[in-house]
Amino acid sequence: MPETDAPESRDQEPSPTDLASTTSRASGQPLRSPAFRWFFAGWSISMAGSAMSPVALAFGVLEVTDSAAWLSAVITASMVPMVATMILGGGIADRYRRDTVLRLAGLGAGVSQAVVAILLLTHQHPALLLPPAVLNGIFQALTKPAMRGIVPQLASGRGIQQANSLLASARNITLMVGPTAAGLLTVSVGGGWAIAADAVSFLLAAICFARISLPDLPPRAEGGPTMFGELRQGWSYFSSHPWIWSVTLAFAVFNAVYMGVWQILGPVIARDTIGAEGWGLVLSTRGVGALLATVVMVKLTVRRPMVPALSSMTLAAVPLILLGTGANTFWLAAAAFAAGASAEFFTVVWSTVWNIHVPERLSSRVGAYDEFGSFVSIPLGQLSVPVLAAVFGTAAVTITGGALLATAMLLPLLLPSLRRIEVNASKAD
Known part of the structure; x- marks a missing residue:
């Protein structure tokens, strides 16, 4: 996330104050960096709105259509173009200033979410949401x-894990509060208002990102690689490191199953069992578990963390299995709590390992391939799960999905190179 602190004028050299800020980052205290504080504020505000969006959108579409197929279509309409343009986004992020990319993207996301909110509030046909x-x-x-x-x-050394933990903590506080608030708003005044709050959060986040003034990138050498040449460099690095692509493939399975079952079948099952309030409570409890994990990870360092991180991810299968067996709110919430804690433990570990072992100059490009591979299967899961549930029943699909998910998380551990990764290594060049 943002680069080194920059002077107020983007055309000047860093001042002594900026150099002092760089020193504080090197000592592992990211909150001493003004740029990180503005990024942290923008991240937190954006996450607050986004935490309400899944519940609000799901029940808002179901309120208008009473159809899991329409819900799947609306969610997939967002996921497919995101996956399709992810790699190009990685090239843009490594080629241009990331603060500029963030503020423009935040502005655009705020406007598009505002349109969604208006359509839901006025009960328009769901096709207009696409x-x-x-x-x-x-x-x-x-x-x-x-x-x-x-x-x-913005951070270096041990500050990288602290920064990732702080960001994850902020996200998880919002995940703890946001879904319950969205459930209450949906029941009382409709899901459109929660989507409207998400739109405002994107716009406020863009204002915060505008306060991050990063240095201009050095001029590109004449005859240097094009963006597509740089993307090929990213692919070469990604494909030559099995510890990266093995986890990417595992999460391609994980995301297809989890997003299909939990995001599509979850609200459908909840509507007939625990209701929107109960579903919001379950999602919020997952956020509590995730928050607990990130608080612990601010101080905890595991030398070789990938084995416990991936092994703990098998707990994410339990809520899916309980969902299929008709468990009540209490047991679903308890399982979601454990799954949230394990998922956030993995997220902080993976972010820290990534920041240490992947060169910064390639980070966005290689990360785009990682995210593309992890997300490309999600539309398949979202579109196929309603069909499979109609043929085999929701219980069979959710329970089988849970077993498949757990297996996928354990397979990368067969690689010795993955098991040996350490977090106390120096940052890659």
Whole structure:
């Protein structure tokens, strides 16, 4: 996420104050960096709105259509263009200033979400939700790779894990509060208002990102590689490191199953069992578990963390299995709590390993291939799960999905190179 602190004028050399800020980052205290504080604020505000969006959108579409197929279509309309443009987004994030990319993408996402909110509030036909969903997916494709490359530019050494933990903690506080708030808003005044809050959060985040003034990139040498040449460099690095692509493939399976079952079948099952309030509570409890994990990870360092990180991810299968067996709110919430803690433990570990072992100059491009590979299967899962549930029943699909998910998380551990990765290594050049 953002680069080194810059002077107020983007055309000047760094001042002594900026050099002092760089020193504080090197000592592992990211909150001493003004640029990181503005990024942290923008991240937190954006996450607050986004935490309400899944519940609000799901029940808002179901309220209008009473159809899991339409819900799947609307969500997929955002996911497909995001995946399709993710690699290009990685090239843009490594080629241009990441603060500029973030503020423009945040502005665009805010406008597109505002359109979605208006359509839901006025109960328009769900087909009208598809174009703004497409635009929102494109803006996400620009945002994610830029986010991936910013933290190493604001923190170094042990500060990298602290920065990742702080960002994850902020996200998880919002995940703890946001879904419950969205459930209550949906029941009381409709899901459109929660989507409207998400739109405002994107716009406020863009204002915060505008306060991050990063140095201009050095002039490109005449005859240097084009963007597509740079993307080939990213692919070469990605494909030559099995510890990266093995985890990417595992999460291609994980995301297809989890997003299809949990995001599509979850609200459908919950509507007939625990209701929107109960579903929001389950999602919020997952956020509590995730928050607990990130608080612990601010201080905890595991020398070789990938084995416990991937092994703990098998806990994400439990909520899916319980969903299929008709468990009540209490047991679903308890399982979601454990799954949230394990998922966030993995997220902080993976972000830290990535920031240490992947060169910063390649981070967004290589990260784009990682995210593309991880996300490309999600539309397949989202579109196929309703069909499979109609043929085999929701219980069979959710339970089988849980078993498949757990298996996928364990397979990368067969690689010795993955098991040996350490987090106390020096940053890659």
